[in-house]
Amino acid sequence: MEAPTEPARQTPSRQANRWWILLQEEPRDEVLRRRLDLWRSASSENEEAWREVERLHRLAGHAEQGAGQDWRRFLSERRGESTQGPRARHSGPALSASSRSSRPRWIAAGAAAALAAMLAFVWVPVVLVDLQSDHVTSTAELRNITLEDGSIVTLAAESAIAVSLSDVERRVRLLKGEAFFRVTSDTRRPFKVIASHVQATVVGTEFDVRMAAGDVTVDVAEGVVAVGRVGAIDGERLGAGQSLSIAANGTSRLAALPPPFVGAWRQGRLLTAEVPLRDAVEQLRRHFEGVIVLTDTSLGDRPITGAYTLSEPESALRAIAKAHGAVVRRVTPWLLVISPS
Numbered sequence: 001m002e003a004p005t006e007p008a009r010q011t012p013s014r015q016a017n018r019w020w021i022l023l024q025e026e027p028r029d030e031v032l033r034r035r036l037d038l039w040r041s042a043s044s045e046n047e048e049a050w051r052e053v054e055r056l057h058r059l060a061g062h063a064e065q066g067a068g069q070d071w072r073r074f075l076s077e078r079r080g081e082s083t084q085g086p087r088a089r090h091s092g093p094a095l096s097a098s099s100r101s102s103r104p105r106w107i108a109a110g111a112a113a114a115l116a117a118m119l120a121f122v123w124v125p126v127v128l129v130d131l132q133s134d135h136v137t138s139t140a141e142l143r144n145i146t147l148e149d150g151s152i153v154t155l156a157a158e159s160a161i162a163v164s165l166s167d168v169e170r171r172v173r174l175l176k177g178e179a180f181f182r183v184t185s186d187t188r189r190p191f192k193v194i195a196s197h198v199q200a201t202v203v204g205t206e207f208d209v210r211m212a213a214g215d216v217t218v219d220v221a222e223g224v225v226a227v228g229r230v231g232a233i234d235g236e237r238l239g240a241g242q243s244l245s246i247a248a249n250g251t252s253r254l255a256a257l258p259p260p261f262v263g264a265w266r267q268g269r270l271l272t273a274e275v276p277l278r279d280a281v282e283q284l285r286r287h288f289e290g291v292i293v294l295t296d297t298s299l300g301d302r303p304i305t306g307a308y309t310l311s312e313p314e315s316a317l318r319a320i321a322k323a324h325g326a327v328v329r330r331v332t333p334w335l336l337v338i339s340p341s
Helices: 012-025 030-041 044-082 085-089 097-132 277-285 297-301 313-323
Strands: 143-146 152-155 160-165 170-176 178-182 191-195 198-202 206-212 215-222 225-229 236-238 242-246 252-256 269-276 291-294 303-309 326-332 335-340
Touching: 012 030, 012 044, 030 044, 152 160, 170 178, 170 206, 178 191, 191 206, 198 206, 198 215, 206 277, 215 225, 225 242, 236 242, 269 277, 277 291, 277 297, 277 303, 277 313, 297 335, 303 313, 313 326, 313 335
Parallel strands: 170 191, 291 335
Antiparallel strands: 143 152, 152 178, 160 170, 178 206, 191 198, 198 225, 206 215, 215 242, 225 236, 242 252, 269 303, 326 335
16 A cells, blocks of 8 residues: 555545554554655644544553453442442442542543544544545535546545546446536446446436435436446436435435536535435535434435525524424534434
8 A cells, every 4th residue: 555645635634544554554664654754744734633643543542451341340330339229329428539539440441432432433434435535525625536538526525436447437436425427428438436336327428426324316417327226237317407316225216306406515505305304414414524413213304495505504404404393402513413393
């Protein structure tokens, strides 16, 4: 594996994560370490990002080594308290010095274990996608990518693609998020986009592919796109103004979509026409520096129609929630919870 090669196109945090992975694979590579040192010294942002990555992995390592034993000790202590009744659990000043000193240890162990779990749940999938991808965007970032054949891919926020061009085929894998494709016509080399369980094939056209909440949606702005499950012999042929969503279980939904709605996110707008609320939330999530939680499945299934501004994701969520009898609660600056009111 080569070291990160696009420093101008990736955030220091993402680059630092990739450097860390490379060092795990080649811990004795002195050339790699010298290149890392050069990267760290190139800017204060790089150095800060590297120190943060080191700190997080150090915490995760401590959690793995000691959290299990400390957590079991904590559970044992709690079970012992529970056998003494309510008075013992609320005895206050009668708590012994040894009990007082042990409490910070299990709190720290529990926090470390939670941090390790969070890192594994959030960071590992991101890194795996990053390693497979040729182009990646971060929160609220859009990018235009010109391929070797002249086709242009506009990558939405929090999205990733892998590109493979050959003499007989042009293939792009959408690994996460959304992308708009303006494909240069070449009858000798079909252009295929694969997103999870769905494949879209064209010769020359303009269309959008989106992955959200287990569904893959293809919207066509111009030309004709053949859409079906990966490996299927035949599929649905979509024309301009048509949209097809295919769930992981194979069920599909065909709908009409005004061409101006296709890829409207490129102009900073979210235009929805009878799309599930959860789909809109997923698109807004890519523009929010934090976590958005939708607590109710039936609420997420409700179809919504409207126009919203992607640069103001919280305001958009509140407008959607209000129109559907729901409420948005800000738990922390980085956590929004949507639930029925």
